[in-house]
Amino acid sequence: MNTAVDTLGTALAQWLVGQRWYAGTDVGEVRVERATTLVHGDPALLHLLVQVDGERYQLLLGRRATLPDDLAHAWICDTPEGAVYAATHDGELMSRLLGALRDRAGGPGPAFDPEPGAHVVHGLPARVVAVEQSNTSLVFGDRHILKLYRRILPGPHPDVDLHRALHDVGAQHVARLQGVVSAHLDGVPTVLGVLQEYLPGCHDGWTLATTGDRDAFVPEAAALGRSVARVHAALARAFGARNPAVSDLNDTADHLHRRLTALGVPELADHEPAIRAAYDRLRTLRGPFVLQRVHGDLHLGQALHTNGRWTLIDFEGEPGRPLEERNAPRHALQDVATMLRSFDYAAHHGEPDPKWASALREAFCAGYAAVLDDPRDQPVLLHALELDKAVYEVAYERAHRPDWIGIPLGAITRILGGETA
Ligand SMILES: Nc1ncnc2c1ncn2[C@@H]1O[C@H](COP(=O)(O)OP(=O)(O)O)[C@@H](O)[C@H]1O
Numbered sequence: 001m002n003t004a005v006d007t008l009g010t011a012l013a014q015w016l017v018g019q020r021w022y023a024g025t026d027v028g029e030v031r032v033e034r035a036t037t038l039v040h041g042d043p044a045l046l047h048l049l050v051q052v053d054g055e056r057y058q059l060l061l062g063r064r065a066t067l068p069d070d071l072a073h074a075w076i077c078d079t080p081e082g083a084v085y086a087a088t089h090d091g092e093l094m095s096r097l098l099g100a101l102r103d104r105a106g107g108p109g110p111a112f113d114p115e116p117g118a119h120v121v122h123g124l125p126a127r128v129v130a131v132e133q134s135n136t137s138l139v140f141g142d143r144h145i146l147k148l149y150r151r152i153l154p155g156p157h158p159d160v161d162l163h164r165a166l167h168d169v170g171a172q173h174v175a176r177l178q179g180v181v182s183a184h185l186d187g188v189p190t191v192l193g194v195l196q197e198y199l200p201g202c203h204d205g206w207t208l209a210t211t212g213d214r215d216a217f218v219p220e221a222a223a224l225g226r227s228v229a230r231v232h233a234a235l236a237r238a239f240g241a242r243n244p245a246v247s248d249l250n251d252t253a254d255h256l257h258r259r260l261t262a263l264g265v266p267e268l269a270d271h272e273p274a275i276r277a278a279y280d281r282l283r284t285l286r287g288p289f290v291l292q293r294v295h296g297d298l299h300l301g302q303a304l305h306t307n308g309r310w311t312l313i314d315f316e317g318e319p320g321r322p323l324e325e326r327n328a329p330r331h332a333l334q335d336v337a338t339m340l341r342s343f344d345y346a347a348h349h350g351e352p353d354p355k356w357a358s359a360l361r362e363a364f365c366a367g368y369a370a371v372l373d374d375p376r377d378q379p380v381l382l383h384a385l386e387l388d389k390a391v392y393e394v395a396y397e398r399a400h401r402p403d404w405i406g407i408p409l410g411a412i413t414r415i416l417g418g419e420t421a
């Protein structure tokens with residue numbers, strides 16, 4: 001397999017640029033940092049950590065002497081040892097993945113360790129989740145879902161730390177963590193993936209909002225508001241919460257300014273002074289506000305509806321932010337703001353329906369206020385955080401879905417015009 005790895009560089013570079021989870025737009029040299037054969041023979045399964053343009057990525061490659069037709073779409077290149085392909089599409093190899101990783105526990109990694117008390121069934125039929133986002137997820141039977149992170153950052157990982165802490169305080173509305181795939185990298189224990197309880201038959205909030213009856217979704221938005229508030233209360237119990245000093249709001253304003261500069265969004269040149277003025281208004285605010293650990297990337301796609309209740313998933317934080325920033329306490333309203341942005345997306349995707357957006361917003365905030373402080377009591381902070389997310393979204397849509405860029409751009413105009421988005 002090593003010969004194959006040596007000859008893979010160019011083919012991997014071409015393949016990487018086509019992957020939704022690849023953060024760059026171009027690929028320079030792909031350097032294989034660590035290659036581990038998890039399954040020997042034909043088919044073979046290889047785990048790779050590669051360095052590309054200063055970032056580290058995790059890849060799973062399969063190799064077969066003859067590639068069957070149903071894996072033709074996953075082909076990457078031919079090598080003297082056989083065809084190399086994206087192994088996450090290979091159900092046969094993926095059903096052996098967890099067992100192969102478990103057998104490596106105690107080594108430098110990659111290895112899988114179950115959480116204490118978790119009953120993990122190995123060898124179940126495996127399938128890759130069709131919609132790849134920032135990472136790649138595999139479902140085993142109807143029991144487990146393994147999220148494999150693609151861009152790998154050394155250090156404590158919010159998805160693991162938050163789930164463990166939420167479990168310890170008996171939190172509802174989150175999926176149970178069942179195990180962790182990790183490796184020692186740069187001398188630091190590093191999370192490569194998380195195994196969680198799978199919720200069979202669930203629908204994500206985005207699908208429900210955009211394909212179901214719009215009026216029927218309004219009470220669901222209220223229920224979602226209550227669920228988010230309960231998770232916030234559990235996070236505060238688990239990690240503590242504090243009322244920030246005035247200087248913290250200066251920090252928030254400075255942080256938002258820096259993000260606007262760093263995102264460098266040319267489409268917003270005309271709006272920039274008004275956006276910066278909205279951020280500066282934070283400096284005049286007096287609390288009470290709450291700083292605590294939050295979800296960090298909450299939107300309708302991160303809320304799963306099953307058996308009449310909401311479960312929040314993906315506590316990874318915004319994948320583009322450094323881990324240190326994602327692990328820091330933030331305003332609880334950040335999650336509220338990003339969910340409100342999601343309602344705006346749902347209402348302006350297809351035929352715009354501002355009245356429905358407003359109904360969802362009110363219902364969600366009322367639901368949240370039934371458990372914790374009413375987000376509508378902090379309009380200046382809420383709008384600044386919504387603006388920040390919308391600015392990020394303009395950059396995100398330009399990079400990934402240029403046809404959608406009008407949604408966050410329209411929202412920024414409305415927020416600056418004093419309307420609720
Ligand atoms: N516990 C779960 N049960 C059922 N489906 C899940 C679960 N967790 C995630 N999913 C599905 O997998 C998809 C991707 O998961 P997510 O954690 O959001 O990954 P990403 O970081 O790539 O966005 C979700 O949109 C959802 O459809």
Ligand SMILES: O=P(O)(O)O[C@H]1O[C@H](CO)[C@@H](O[C@H]2O[C@H](CO)[C@@H](O)[C@H](O)[C@H]2O)[C@H](O)[C@H]1O
Binds near residue numbers: 341
């Ligand atoms: O789920 P991810 O962590 O990969 O989040 C990224 O992709 C999201 C889109 O899939 C993006 O969300 C934006 O579009 C959603 C509709 O598709 C909408 O509900 C969100 O409000 C909007 O921000 C997210 O911003 C990005 O980080």
